[in-house]
Amino acid sequence: MSTPLLTAQDVSIHYGDKQAVRGVNLSIERGTVNALIGPSGCGKTTFLRAINRMHDLTPGARVTGRIVLDGEDMYAPGVDAVAMRRRVGMVFQKPNPFPTMSVFDNVVSGLKLTGVRDRARLMEVAERSLRGAALWDEVKDRLKTPATGLSGGQQQRLCIARALAVEPELLLMDEPTSALDPASTARIEDLMTGLKKVTTILIVTHNMHQAARVSDTTSFFLNGDLVEHGVTDQVFTSPRDERTEAYVTGRFG
Template structure:
């Protein structure tokens, strides 16, 4: 990866089209299969992600929900044995096309991981890192504004504004996760992927992250993987249930939890397995 690629300006294609459920279609997946060597982890998954809704992926451990999430910004490219088949689009553009700039893609489709992973840098530099490599700020004042805006959106500014030069790793777990969210949104993404962002956090920190998800809804298309069905019910408007690498059911969260169409979904929701 050369410096010229790293500093290329971010490109935002034309506006997305309407989705079948009335929302604004942001990403689509059609007939997606994922393999790790000879083992198939995802089988023929098709799904739409809309701008207005938080979409939750639920299902038992090992069902493929995190693997599928990682296909949405090509994180599986980092696994040498991984192979993805099918078509995934962002604003109608095939993200697996040979000419897709993966650096830009991951700026447009940001990722927040299960365990908070701040860089061993200052709070300020954690947030400034992405905008700096993408050339989004031409002056220090511009960068200051981006850092403050991102920390405010992540609900962290008031807690850290007087110690921006302190290490990001010195923050509490919940603060570190919000710092990682601030880092993700600092490059002005269009989609935020969250892979079990609260699993390592205490209930108070979890509540803050869930409140933040509510506040960010609509500004970004958000997809969250969670093992916590109550969390999925609280934060999402659309829910996808995965089982054994297949997408069993996808629809309005209220319908999935109160009137699922599929027996496997009902059995999982009611705790018969999982």
């Protein structure tokens, strides 16, 4: 057995006095898609943000426990949060391309930040990333046009390409299709299988059909607790916990 890419050990997250995530233990294997499901307000986004050290930037937020990425404790003293964040890509609910930049400049923005200037190299990475996000054919003739000229679904795939360009070990996606129409949603779901050949994915979705379609493992959160984690098929067809069963059969949500 290979060591997991990511391990959360007894992770708790507070906002001031309020506890949003309680003692979560979870491992994620390399090259898999993992879904986080659960009703609104149960701590999915809060947990996801901890894996990118985004709570460092939220006043009052506090993360305890250990989050280990490829053997390295993300919160150990002396770990550079910026360098750590670079290893973990993030795609948000609403597409957020840099509005003043072209399609091309969006994709290579992270690479430029790391000092890459070579035109040929930037173009090569842009093409590979846009192909990875299944957007290349649609934008290859308009790389220099503003990113804001793309449709919502294209903008979200551009954000995926932008994340892929820096070759993240882990890609976090927080309800990445909830602002998109069904056709754009289907395109992004289709992408997932290809994406896990190049990275590992942790996706929050409140759409259980989406979780069932795209993920290898599923974690069910409820009121800040990780109630159940397992192979997606098992979680949906023979959940061990009655709360999971109630949720996946649509009895609350």
